[in-house]
Amino acid sequence: MSKIWLIAQREYLTRVRKKSFLIMSLIGPLLTVALFAVPVLIAKMSDSGKVVAIADAGGLFADKLPESKDDISFTRVSPDLAAAKQEFQKAKYDALLYVPKMDIGNPTGFQVFSRKGLSLTLENDIRRAANKAIENRRLQQAGIDRSVLDNLKAEVDLQTVSLSEAGEKSSSTGISTGVAYFFGFLIYIFIFLYGVQIMRGVMEEKTNRIVEVVISSVKPFQLMMGKVLGIAGVGFTQLALWVLLSMGISSVASTFISPSKAVVSQAASVSASTADADVTAIARPDTPADEAAKKSNFTAKAFQALDNADLNMPLLLACFLFYFLGGYLFYGALFGAIGSAVDSETDTQQFMMPVTMPLVLTFVVSQAILTTNPNGSVAFWMSMIPFTSPIAMMMRLPFGGVPAWQIGLSMALLIAGFMGTIWLAGRIYRVGILMYGKKVTYGELSKWLFYKG
Template identity: 60%
Template sequence: MDQIWLIVQREYITRVRKKSFIIMTFVGPLLMSALFVVPIFLMQMSSDEKKIVTVADAGGLFSGKLPQDEKSSIRYVHAPTDLEAAKAEFKKSKNSALLYVPPFDLANPTGIKLFGRENLSLTLQTSIQRTVNRQVEAARLQKSGIDQQVLDNLKADVDMDTVNLSDEGEKSSNSMVTSGVAYFMAFLIYLFIFLYGVQIMRGVIEEKTSRIVEVIMSSVKPFQLMMGKVIGIAAVGLTQLLLWVALSSIVITGVSAVAGIDTVAASRTQQLETVAQSAGATPKETEDKTAVMYKSAMEGFSNLNLPLIIGSFLFYFLGGYLLYGALFGAIGAAVDNETDTQQFMLPITMPLILTFIVAQSVMIRDPNGPIAYWMSMIPFTSPIAMVIRIPFGGVTAGQLLLSMALLVAGFVATIWIAARIYRVGILLYGKKVTYKELSRWMFYKG
């Protein structure tokens, strides 16, 4: 035990002191916050730039009154109603598109054309289409004699509150928040296994190529060396993770306090208000609505079973890492240099990548379906699958215990296999190893 502890310390200290670790610790949160902040800024920027659409309204659809919306990214301008003249003018201008409305039958409008310089973007196209549709609808309503006011009152906009009915009683939930939390945890585990699993492999290869391993082997057992390395690197990873979380939250709070998010949120609210106002609702109501949405998200978040989620996240985080870490270590022992690792990497990374892909699609949609269930049981896939399922709350205590027990069993089994490969491979040089040989190594004596 003393020796494992010594090895853990060495692995930890040498890695944490490395320049790359220190750089990553500070750059990581910046990158993470950039991931969060940059899209918001981009959104703001793109919304500032208005697209101009020329309208040749021969059919009188807009009846001389073009929709003008300050918040919308499209500005409509008039053009000669004659198509040829409009085209000529459009060509001279730098406008984005030309909308031509010929005289039409309100019951069956046809012949409306949209001209673009190049291929029009899908967003622009749909948004113009929506405007035209709304205009046609309005014209039809007017014709049928229904008052806009009446119609607005008829419009339904119901918020459904989702509530979990479970033994512990009712809890309101928010599936967006839940999915977000689940996805975030799965992503962290996936990233961590890859980043630090490969580090174990590199560490083993380094010991092999620097030939220090035989000296170490004369002091400690291969198993101790491997465990020390796996645990030491896990500690490095956890340290980095915690530093990232701490620094990211500082950076994000800092940035949002200074500039970004509040203004964005404010402009969003404004936008909502304008939309609502045009729909006839009072600003007060809209404000309430936003507040309700925010409140529901926060409520959904706070009503997640956080101790359970964090606890099981840490368990699967470490369990998954140890399981894969041992295998990565075994690969390192079986090869001489990193280029030879490819053939052994694939079968190890495949289940990981597969689970992550399935997790994003099938599991988030159906967290308690058969695929999610089985993947959350198999030790190779459960670290990712289970953290996806847990926030949704459909996992029974029995399932969780079974999955955890299987993961521990899987971990013990892989460590056993890895230790055997490790023991033989680590002193073997200059030989390309095949799977057949690997399997034989497991049954070597002492």
């Protein structure tokens, strides 16, 4: 064991002292936020300030044009299509909607002109505006007031409660799904990130012939075990730094985005006054103050839902640390075996696919089954099989209702799976680590398992 810890200490210190580790540990949370925020910002920037010209030959928008929003506005041009096209070219509008003379019961002949193709978002906005105008015209012909119809619509504030033998407790499906994907994504990323580091480290020592000197003092199994444990320590260190930095960033960000009591009370008063208003007030378009109040009210509800989501965070964190370590050790041994069996990264592809496929499969299945039926038979078996249990169980736990015996059995099977894979990987490692210049096949690997000595 002393030799294993010496190797683990060397692997840990070598990687922790690198500048790349320190830089990624510091900017990792910022990159994670940017990964999700930048596409949204780019989409908003690309779709902001769009102006759509309307050539209304059919008189569909005779009363008024569609209401402008933050990212799109409408303007009226000549109803003649030829003249409208000329205006469209001169004024540099983003799109031109031509409304033909038509039968309101069978509206056809609409055309949308653009210069370099129309984005899907803008096309949907234009279609939505035309559909709403046709609906309004049909309601007028039927003698139905649009404001009355809008007043009949309702949005129920649905509170979800988990009822079990332990009693009642509030829950939130949306928040549980978000937490499940967060923990599952972290395990998925770290297994790949640090598992590949083990594989590359083994290949580097093998190609540089360093291992020929090292294994004169330690056994191949001790060398592999030390590498796996040392890089596991690196993963935990970086994870801890990311958590601490993320908490700091979140606390700073919450001071800017969390709603104050005054804003929340103002939003509540606006909501109450809106509920008591008459039909004509409902038909009135929202003012900027109304929009701000709605956004504040939505933010307040989001924070309240987060507080009310009764998640067992101690259990979630404890299980996350276990499955994070267990999943890494399980797959780390397999990655180490792959690194010892090949001479270059190009040769790893044939062995990487069978190893990584269960992880990818778990994420694919989670979207269709695990988060929609977390206590079903498929979710149960996937949380028991060691190849899929690290992610599958963390997908189930935020929804609650997982019996303690299932968690214990899953953990025991993962430990047994790790012991089995570390034994198999050790058998491959002891032969492959000194094998050079030979293309390894699956049949060759199976023979290595039964070599004596």
